[in-house]
Amino acid sequence: MPLCSAKCGKNAILKRPKTGDNLCKECFFEIFENEIHFTISRSKIFKPGSTVAIGASGGKDSTVLAYVLKLLNKKYDYGLNLVLLSIDEGITGYRDDSLKTVEKNKEDYEMPLKIMSYKDLYGWTMDEIVEKIGRKNNCTFCGVFRRQALDRGAQILNANYLVTGHNADDVAETVLMNILRGDLARLKRCTSIVTDSSGGDNIPRVKPLIYSYEKEIVMYAYFKKLVYFSTECVFAPNAYRGHARVLLKDLEKIDPAIIMNIIQSGQTLKIDEERKLPTLTRCERCNYVSSQPVCKACVLLEGLNKGLPRLGIGKSSRVNRHIQMNLKDNTNFKGNCYNGCSENCNNTDKNK
Known part of the structure; x- marks a missing residue:
């Protein structure tokens, strides 16, 4: 068996996929954990x-x-x-x-x-x-x-x-x-x-x-x-x-x-500065962060509850038309209460 590449004097038992180094178990543990610590500490997370x-x-x-x-x-x-x-x-x-x-x-x-x-x-x-x-x-x-x-x-x-x-x-x-x-x-x-x-x-x-x-x-x-x-x-x-x-x-x-x-x-990779990227706002239905007036989760739920399960999967133009026609009225919402209620209700405000 080759010796550990970390020069600890022990026999290596594995070859590290990322670098190809031959390491003993203890050195592998230390290197693996230290890399994660370095990621956390360097980013000041x-x-x-x-x-x-x-x-x-x-x-x-x-x-x-x-x-x-x-x-x-x-x-x-x-x-x-x-x-x-x-x-x-x-x-x-x-x-x-x-x-x-x-x-x-x-x-x-x-x-x-x-x-x-x-x-x-x-x-x-x-x-x-x-x-x-x-x-x-x-x-x-x-x-x-x-x-x-x-x-x-x-x-x-x-x-x-x-x-x-x-x-x-x-x-x-x-x-x-x-x-x-x-x-x-x-x-x-x-x-x-x-x-x-x-x-x-x-x-x-x-x-x-x-x-x-x-x-x-x-x-x-x-x-x-x-x-x-x-x-x-x-x-x-x-x-x-x-x-x-x-x-x-x-x-x-x-x-x-x-x-x-x-x-x-x-x-x-740098993004073209002239390209307009979506800005985050709040879903008008459930108040969850979203880049659209109605978040993806609410669109998907609306499709499921109205027998149109592919609503959120199709072309965005078709989804937008449906939103304009049918999602403005909150009384049509069939999702669950965000207070943890297991019954369908119209309370879509998680703060109520």
Whole structure:
């Protein structure tokens, strides 16, 4: 066996995917954790005394994130109050099982846990949505609803920050997707460690694992013997992201540095100053931060509740016409009360 590249004198047991260095287990742990600490400290992300909500799915990324944040919080005296926040999308055979892992994380890491469900927030589970919309474009609904559910959960927890387990592979995939779609606004946001918190009480989103390779996260979880859920979502195989993932993995085989190169390219690309980018405002229906008068979640819900499940999927002109004709009257809204009420009602103001 080769000696550890960190020159500690021990035999190496792994080859680091990001750099190709041969490392012993202890040196790998230290380097992995120090890189995350460097990302946090260099960006001056957290303020002492803050409450940090960790988006916990039970998967490898969020499990490693929770473990490392707890470790670094104690080691470097961040002074943070860490809590777990999970979203129950209502996917039988997937999320119900992964939430058991989150419950185990709650016990192992001694962190409070808050679970938000699509059924309570929107009146629909993903199983019910897929039954209506089919397996094509279902990830659009899930992505929009999950993002809003995480924000609402963080607000309930009075969190100052919301951290997610997005790793370097995830971010590189998103860069590729946004380039292919020509979505410059999202291209600019997706490579930021801290997402712009403009929009009043919108809670900043943080990606501490943005420079951590997926393979290294798996290796860290394996050697640390962390408990995590590894089954893929039953609806994921049809997602558009899957095509970007396949492309990225093929490129990574040629050059492992391609992941970091793509991220750095996304960070340094300049947007045409003459191009008008959307400005954030508030949805006139639910008061959630949005770049449109009516947010995407409300449009999707309106379509589901009126028997037009593809309303938010079609061309924007058709959506806008429908909004102008049918969404001005708030009494037509069939969503759920944001006070946590499980019944349909007309209270769309989360502050009431």
